[in-house]
Amino acid sequence: MYGADHDDPGPKPGHAYRELCAGPLDGLLLDVTGWDDEQLAEGAALLTDLGRYGPGGRAHYEPRPADPLRWTGRATATEPAQADRGVSLPPGLSQGPRLRP
Numbered sequence: 156m157y158g159a160d161h162d163d164p165g166p167k168p169g170h171a172y173r174e175l176c177a178g179p180l181d182g183l184l185l186d187v188t189g190w191d192d193e194q195l196a197e198g199a200a201l202l203t204d205l206g207r208y209g210p211g212g213r214a215h216y217e218p219r220p221a222d223p224l225r226w227t228g229r230a231t232a233t234e235p236a237q238a239d240r241g242v243s244l245p246p247g248l249s250q251g252p253r254l255r256p
Contacts, residue, residue, distance in 0.1 A: 170186050171186070171190075172185060172186055172187065173187050173195075174224065174226065175216055175226050175228065176219075176226065176227050176228065177227050177228040178216065178227070178228015179203055179205035179207075179214050179231065180201065180203060180205065180214050180216070180228065185201070185216075195218065196223075197217070198215065198218055198229075199215075200213040200232065201214050201215075201216065213231065214228055215229045215230045215231070215232065216228050
């Protein structure tokens, strides 16, 4: 996540980013360097402490159809994944890849 490294918070040269819009991570940039086209089309379920469920929750983001460089927050979920608890995600959302450490 852009800005997560407090010692060197700026974007890294040669990296690809997506802007997160709405949802608990609004305004942050997600580093998607190395993600393939399928992963980029699906969006992601990002671990966050900032969502409705607090620590261990996930914020689900997907690309905007008209502007795939900007991803819109669609839902928040608890951890483990909502599917494990018998709760369905909204249509069109997938768990997406996890952020790499």
